[in-house]
Amino acid sequence: MAEPRRHTLRDIAATLNLSVNTVSRALSGKDGISDSTRALVQAEAERVGYVPNALARSLVLGSATTIGLVITNPSNPFYAQLISTVEVRARRHDYSLLLVVTDESADNEMRAAESLLRSSVSGAIVVPVQVSADPWRRLGAAGVPTVLLNRDLPELGFRFVGTDNELGGYRATAHAVLRGARSIVVLEEDLPITTIAHRIAGFRRAMTEAGLPMPRGSVISVPTPRYDQAALPWQAEQAYQVARKLLRRAKLPDAVIVGNDYFALGLYRALEEHGLTVPDDMMVIGFGDYPFAGFLSPALTTVRLPAEQVGTIAVDLLVEEITGAHSGRPLKQLIAPELVERASTARAVRGLAALSR
CATH class of the missing domain: 3.40.50.2300 (Response regulator)
Structure with a gap:
């Protein structure tokens, strides 16, 4: 072709x-051209994408x-x-x-x-x-x-x-399962884009392969701030507010996977306010491996994205x-992205059967 x-x-x-x-x-709007000729030329220019x-x-x-x-x-x-x-x-x-x-x-x-x-x-x-x-x-x-x-x-x-965001979501979930998680929740952006859909598909595939349930509320949307129809830069505040609601549940998940490392900031704060610790009370896995991920306390296990490649x-x-x-x-x-293991998932394995990779 x-x-x-x-x-x-x-x-x-x-x-x-x-x-x-x-x-x-x-086309340049100069004088000496009749209106009819100008209109004809402009129409043809538009038609051919000049x-x-x-x-x-x-x-x-x-x-x-x-x-x-x-x-x-x-x-x-x-x-x-x-x-x-x-x-x-x-x-x-x-x-x-x-x-x-x-x-x-x-x-x-x-x-x-x-x-x-x-x-x-x-x-x-x-x-x-x-x-x-x-x-x-x-x-x-x-x-x-x-x-x-x-x-x-x-x-x-x-x-x-x-x-390969589907693989990234799969690897994050598989890692949580291998560290003993039996219930996992995902906090994701509310944008209708394929990167998010693929990460969630990877999560669902790993959970299905492990034979683990995915009850309603396993995937939670974090609102994306907007102003005049444009999305604002990510803010941990939205994830913090969503995490506070999550922590009111009668039974908390063993692990939470967040769609980007900024959301981990909000989740960490909410957990601290509730007197809960990472990873003993809840494991946390991020997405992005942003520069601050290794400096959180505890350091964040996360999926490193291959931006340079x-x-x-x-x-x-x-x-x-x-x-x-x-x-x-x-x-x-x-x-393929890379899973970077750090302290936020360093919890003793509870004997759950390992997932095939």
């Missing part, structure tokens, strides 16, 4: 039987050396490390980086796609909000090479690289898409 290409002023001029100069003047001004000029001159990176939440340490990795790797390929943040907002995402179309980007690495594929479908239709990261949109057929592969895949020099890498790649 032929790669889509960017449409030029010459293409529009040929279709409408106009001169390139007339088309250029119509990329105006800076990007078109840079392509003509062969100087489009910037790639876009679109992320959802800059407070997430995974993305902080990702930004650094992508910038370093892109520089090695002689590309600079344009960063755009959507804050989990569909409106911001649409603006991000438009911004990339109007900027001098050679391609884009995108963490989609997953509300709609339309912003990135438009990017692909305009011939901008795009690689999706961490959250896929299979209907687009774009190349994709991300963390994912970011490096994403850049390499995008450069392949830009240059057409494909290496034979698979279209979709999932990178």
Whole structure:
């Protein structure tokens, strides 16, 4: 299947039987063009997804050396490390980086796609909000090479690289089971995204394989703060409030798995206020292995995410898409996370049969 290409002023001029100069003047709003001709040119430009001004000029001159990176939440340490990795790797390929943040907002995402179309980007690495594929479908239709990261949109057929979150959820749960947990609760974000769904699927698979029950309330949503339709940076406060309600249950779980290490901060505080200790009264497993995880008391067992590996592969895949020099890498790649065992699960095993890995 032929790669889509960017449409030029010459293409529009040929279709409408106009001169390139007339088309250029119509799109740039200059005088001397009739309203009917201007409307005709603008309609055709919209139909073919014409990329105006800076990007078109840079392509003509062969100087489009910037790639876009679109992320959802800059407070997430995974993305902080990702930004650094992508910038370093892109520089090695002689590309600079344009960063755009959507804050989990569909409106911001649409603006991000438009911004990339109007900027001098050679391609884009995108963490989609997953509300709609339309912003990135438009990017692909305009011939901008795009690689999706961490959250896929299979209907687009774009190349994709991300963390194997299902495996991460499975390994966290399996570890708790192997340390003797018979009842486990998951605290997860309330966002409708595949990374969360996959972690929960891994949890359910491990529990099923261990023959352990998953009663109602085994997965608890932690509200994501929002302001003007945008998600705010993670705050431990929401997890703290949810944990306080959890600790009112007549029977407490043996272990709690949190969807990110920030939630562990809130859970630790709630446990301390209730006179409970980790791991003797409750084991805690995080997700992310953020810089503070090893400095909590007790140090947090957590799933380390492969941000550096994912970011490096994403850049390499995008450069392949830009240059057409494909290496034979698979279209979709999932990178396994690593379970980092620390003191928050260092409790004597109670003899429960081990889970197969």
